[in-house]
Amino acid sequence: MLSTILILTALLIVLSLKKSRPDGFLVSELHPYRKLMFYIMPGRTESQVFFRRDIHAQPLLDYLEKNAQGEDTGLTHLLLAAIGKTLEEHHEMNRFISGRNLYQRNGVWLTFSMKRKKLDQKSAIALAKTRYTSNHSFRDFCQQVSTEIDINRSGTKTYADKEFDFFTRLPRPLLNVGVVLFRFADYYNLLPGNFMENDGLYTSVVLANLGSLDMEPGYHHLFEWGNCPIFITAGKISEQAVAEDGKISAKKVLPLRITYDERIDDGLTARAAIHKLVKVLEEPGKHLDQQASSGELSST
Numbered sequence: 562m563l564s565t566i567l568i569l570t571a572l573l574i575v576l577s578l579k580k581s582r583p584d585g586f587l588v589s590e591l592h593p594y595r596k597l598m599f600y601i602m603p604g605r606t607e608s609q610v611f612f613r614r615d616i617h618a619q620p621l622l623d624y625l626e627k628n629a630q631g632e633d634t635g636l637t638h639l640l641l642a643a644i645g646k647t648l649e650e651h652h653e654m655n656r657f658i659s660g661r662n663l664y665q666r667n668g669v670w671l672t673f674s675m676k677r678k679k680l681d682q683k684s685a686i687a688l689a690k691t692r693y694t695s696n697h698s699f700r701d702f703c704q705q706v707s708t709e710i711d712i713n714r715s716g717t718k719t720y721a722d723k724e725f726d727f728f729t730r731l732p733r734p735l736l737n738v739g740v741v742l743f744r745f746a747d748y749y750n751l752l753p754g755n756f757m758e759n760d761g762l763y764t765s766v767v768l769a770n771l772g773s774l775d776m777e778p779g780y781h782h783l784f785e786w787g788n789c790p791i792f793i794t795a796g797k798i799s800e801q802a803v804a805e806d807g808k809i810s811a812k813k814v815l816p817l818r819i820t821y822d823e824r825i826d827d828g829l830t831a832r833a834a835i836h837k838l839v840k841v842l843e844e845p846g847k848h849l850d851q852q853a854s855s856g857e858l859s860s861t
Contacts, residue, residue, distance in 0.1 A: 583754030585664030605783040618813040643841040645693025651834040657788035688761030720759040762787025772797035790822035
């Protein structure tokens, strides 16, 4: 019995030495307090912080009208582009916690929720995932997002569909064991890159545009599955009374609700990133029309 315990302990110690993983590289230079946070608050749901921002919507509506490519190009495309641009410039917010370690994510990955059938309440919800790089124009990025939407609405089974079908066919005891094994493999950086690349919750951010369903935004929880540290919901655009320079006027406003894992970086970093996101959305032509060589981050 003792020998078995010693062997298992030695195995776990060896596994814990593996720090590399396909979706990110280890951030080693951390304040001791931040390292302790990973143990004091081991889960994302107990580490989440909420922010509320209201965006002046007329500039982004004008930008969409100018750059629209058919009726399927809309606010979701612009929100994703603005979030991607923000994370490229504020890479500290493009990090995640795994196995009590902090990682910088390789690239900016954006996941968004969508209805399999447009405006159909009974339709299933899908999570589509795409990669953002600012060396593409906004119109090219819109086409990229629309392609993901078309795939999910085509009726063809996606990687996620096949994964869900497999696991939900398992008896509950086996499913419980399977989930535990996957969490174990993720904790010790043993999951294959292909699995994480195709899973919508191994991503930089999840966006839910509830305004497309004529809904107000809610503060959404973070998921313990995967490693996504940010969830953003957008509500419907409406006219609201806005005070500026001591005067009150009616303006179109886009409400945003942001949830983030405070373990990835402090509130000042989050504030700077949110400020940038607001600037991009309120001046999209100035920020999204700029070309960049690449948004890739490297471990070198």
